Amino acid sequence: xxxxxxxxxHLIKTRGQQVTLRCSSQSGHNTVSWYQxxxxxxxxxxxxYYREEENGRGNFPPRFSxxxxxxxxxxxxxxxxxxxxxxxxxxxxxxxxxAGETQYFGPGTRLLVL
Amino acid sequence: xxxxTQSQPEMSVQEAETVTLSCTYDTSENNYYLFWYKQPPSRQxxxxxxxxxxKQQNATENRFSVNFQKAAKSFSxxxxxxxxxxxxxxxxxxxxxxxxxxxxxxxxxRVKS
Numbered sequence: 001x002x003x004x005x006x007x008x009x010h011l012i013k014t015r016g017q018q019v020t021l022r023c024s025s026q027s028g029h030n031t032v033s034w035y036q037x038x039x040x041x042x043x044x045x046x047x048x049y050y051r052e053e054e055n056g057r058g059n060f061p062p063r064f065s066x067x068x069x070x071x072x073x074x075x076x077x078x079x080x081x082x083x084x085x086x087x088x089x090x091x092x093x094x095x096x097x098x099a100g101e102t103q104y105f106g107p108g109t110r111l112l113v114l
Numbered sequence: 115x116x117x118x119t120q121s122q123p124e125m126s127v128q129e130a131e132t133v134t135l136s137c138t139y140d141t142s143e144n145n146y147y148l149f150w151y152k153q154p155p156s157r158q159x160x161x162x163x164x165x166x167x168x169k170q171q172n173a174t175e176n177r178f179s180v181n182f183q184k185a186a187k188s189f190s191x192x193x194x195x196x197x198x199x200x201x202x203x204x205x206x207x208x209x210x211x212x213x214x215x216x217x218x219x220x221x222x223x224r225v226k227s
Contacts, residue, residue, distance in 0.1 A: 033214060042118075042205050042217030043159075056214050090159060097212040100147050100166065105159035 002027050004093050004106035012112045013081050021076045021109045023091030029104070031055070031097045032074040034066060035090040037108070043090055049074055050097050078111075086113045118208050120218035127196045128226055134181070135191045135221045137206030144168075147209060148182070148189045153220075154202040162204070165189065196225045 005024045013019050025032050031050045035043035045058040049068035063079040072093070078085055088110050092103035117140045127133035139148070150162040165173045165182050172180050177197075181190045193200055203222050207215040 031213075035215075042207075042219050043215070045214050045216070048212070048214055056211060058214070088157065092159075094213055097214070099209050099213055101213045102149070102161055102164060103213060103215065104161070105151075107156075107158045 004091060004104055006089075006091050006106040006109050008109060009107070010110045010112075012114065014114050015081055015083060017081050017113075018077065018079045019081060019111060021078075021089050021091075021111070023074045023076070023093075023106060025072045025074070025091075025093035026104050029093035029095050030072050031094045031101070032068055032072065033092045033094070033103060034074070034076045035092065036060075037088040037090055039087070046076070048097055055097050081113045083113050086111060118206050118216050118218040120206055120221050122221045123219070124222045124224070126224045126226060127193075129196055129198060131196055132192060132194045133196055133223065135193075135204050135206075135223065137189045137191070137218055139187050139189060139206070139208045141187070141208065141210060143210070147213075148180075149207040149209075149215070150178070150180070150189075150191045151205045151207055151217075152200075152202045153205065154199075159205075162191065193223075198225050198227060201225045 033048040034046040037043040047057040048055045052068045068074045088108045091106045094101040094103045146167045148165045177194045203220045206218040
């Protein structure tokens with residue numbers, strides 16, 4: 001069974017640029033959630049995708065957008081990068097978005113915005 | 115707003131001893147789930163244990179157990195026979211909507227030899 005994978009592992013961008021982060025869900029999972037984890041803090045929910053449709057969004061501006069593909073992998077796109085976007089971005093997959101469905105996390109992508 | 119509070123920023127424990135990490139949460143729901151996740155320095159978030167609120171019995175996974183007090187909205191994690199590999203950041207998490215998690219600020223646990 002393949003776990004959740006993310007790419008790239010690290011990324012450096014400058015303010016105003018755009019970035020795309022990628023996530024492959026665990027085998028058999030159809031739901032992907034994205035979280036932002038600032039240094040020394042707990043992760044914050046960005047949004048969730050279930051069967052290629054957005055299924056809930058946290059308190060993040062529209063410049064944070066995403067996609068889910070037919071194979072249930074996902075992308076997180078961030079436009080007009082700001083310094084505060086520097087963080088660890090975590091992807092988690094699950095089988096469905098129900099309350100009891102455990103999420104399994106990938107290793108994360110560390111984004112640094114200069 | 116649904117919140118999760120971890121009041122202990124850092125904890126230390128000697129190898130082989132027992133430590134308890136605290137977590138309180140706020141919800142008006144009656145049936146829900148609670149989770150503890152571990153994030154080692156390698157940073158991959160790993161599920162430690164989960165509890166279903168409608169179950170009276172506290173969840174247990176090997177050396178890890180919880181003390182779930184529903185009325186007090188308290189969900190503490192007990193680690194018995196602590197090992198060096200338990201050194202990590204521990205997060206309490208609660209999903210107020212579906213399985214979209216709200217995390218606490220975390221507790222850094224250091225296991226000393």
